[in-house]
Amino acid sequence: MSAFSPQPVPAAAPSAGAPADVAAKPRTLWRDAWGRLRRNRTALACGAVALLYVLVALVGFTGVLDRERVIDGLATPGLIDQTLGKSYAAPALRDPATGAVSVGHWFGLDFMGRSVFWRLVFGTRVALTVAFLASVIEIVLGVTLGALAGYFGGKVDAVIVWLFSTVNSVPWILLMISFAYVLKGQTAFGHELAGVPSIVLALGLTTWVGLCRLIRGEVLKHRDRDYVAAARAVGAGEARIVFRHILPNVFHLVIINFALGISAFVHAEVTLSFLGLGVTDVPSWGRMIDDAKLELARGVWWQITVASIAIFIFSLAVNIFGDALRDALDPRLRGVD
């Protein structure tokens, strides 16, 4: 017997469709997008900034901000401006009265002796609440109506297109004014509808149009695709096809719209509050700018500056992140399908 006895060759089982790619995790749209986003340093930085604002807004919900600090004014006012007779104070590291380091004084005090810093924090909470809630209304209305219009066509489509064309044709500011007037003094579920609820409703009920148009176009494109016909051939009903089959294929657009829309909503809130149509009872970024507009001539610069910078940085961060998100989620750049 030779020293070399060959080992028996293990019988290989014949298999169809031998697995060629041994990828650890399947490449989905979300994984691809996340990978692309991670490589974009600027976008990540902007995302971090936006997250910071969210954290600040959450602080705004805690009890740290009591009424007298932000709404009613300090019990011990700052220095009284001799010429103006009001309780301004320039930004300072320490509370002039006590000498201790006081965060509330870092951005100064406004004409009622209220801490600009804490008003800014509260304004962050208001801005993000408005942006988020209005987005929810916009998404629910826009996606549902857009999907129904795009999928069913015919009369359903005609009605919805008529609806959003009409809403879209009315000048936005007029719609807002009418909402503000109608809802003033009304209550629902024990809450007053003026102020934040009113803006949220007004914004949500006017911005759904853009998203609706977008979703309608996308659903129209997907409705004639083969996978829809295949799903129908397997016995899926219409509702199931629209919401479970088509919608996940267009949902990335909703995400992009949401990210970019936040900035738009914040701007809208600022404009409305500035015009006196928005938040009236609690501080918001728009209110701060509104309150401070006359002070600039008298050399009181801190409130309007701080509020404007805060809005600017937030918008910039959200816009850059939103654009990066759009690039990351673009199916054409994916290279698959």
Add this chain to the structure above:
Amino acid sequence: MATPLLEVKNLNVAFDTERGQIRPVRDVSFSVFPGQTVAIVGESGCGKSVTALSILRLIPQPPGRVLGGEIVLDGRNLLALSEREMRGVRGKDIAMIFQEPMTSLNPVFTIGDQIAEAVTLHQRISNRQAYAVAEQALRDVGIADPGRRLHEYPHQMSGGMRQRVMIAMALSCQPRLLIADEPTTALDVTIQAQILELLRKLQRERGMSILLITHDLGVVAENADVVNVMYASRVVEAATVEDLFDRPQHPYTEGLFRSVPKLGQKIDRLETIPGTVPNPARFPTGCKFHPRCPRTRQLAAAAPAEQTMEAAAAGERFRVMRVCVEQEPDLREVRGRHWASCHFAENYPQAKPTAPQLDHHRPEVAAPAAAPDLIATAAKEEYKP
């Protein structure tokens, strides 16, 4: 004769377009018996896909409309069912696979999700059980490592594998009839052979019937029991596959056979059927094939003048038999179990216009003996230098 599983009787479908009404399916009748493979052959535009989609009522109702006829499954007329009842039929009693496997799967769901959905739409079982059914279905269609494949996405698979997944989805609820609309047209030839063999195997195992829509005569010759040839929205010939290939009765079928190139032929030009398929909005009168038909021209050359008339097509003028222009022939049983719609088919004047009923199965070919597993036998033998 056994009862047919599916009977299509005088199906008429119309589409309302801007240019008026067109009728892609006119008076189509055929039957499918249990365990049979029925092929519908024809060129693009002859109405075969519309017929198949109409069986499952997948034609969008505006602009499509079923003008008349019956489609009987188990004694129920499918055209009379409500949409809800129809959804119970789709995927469960009758399933369908489509031509384009690359796009027939939803790109954002895993294979397992999609097959499991097909199952849960028709049976009340838990998700876990549905996934087990899906895994077994993938195994049945010959996909290796099905447990892993369940969690993959369509874009991770090749065309042949996607078509197998489509078949798995279609078969997951054990349908009695599978409608295959050009299932291999988009695949390359070797994969085509595998898919067709898979379908044959599954058919044998489950006693399922297959309605095979195709334009490929080779596929028909190897797989079909019964063939219906369609032209210009009607069935022009129906016969068992052996009869059709032995003695085609309709000039269109003859033309199709002549145009298939054969090995060993020494010719300069390939044969074609001159002319093009007629536009459904502007069908010719009488027999829809007469402008392209060699038989009618041959007969007209030898017939007395009053039986012929002039016709024109593609800029040419020629003489054809008058009856071909004036009367559209209906489908008659011209030979035993062989139907044709041509005025000049054998026995046509005496033949009866009936609906084709062909309970025929091609003779079973003994399954080839399993190839000897050479590697395993080699492993057992001792190596003796």
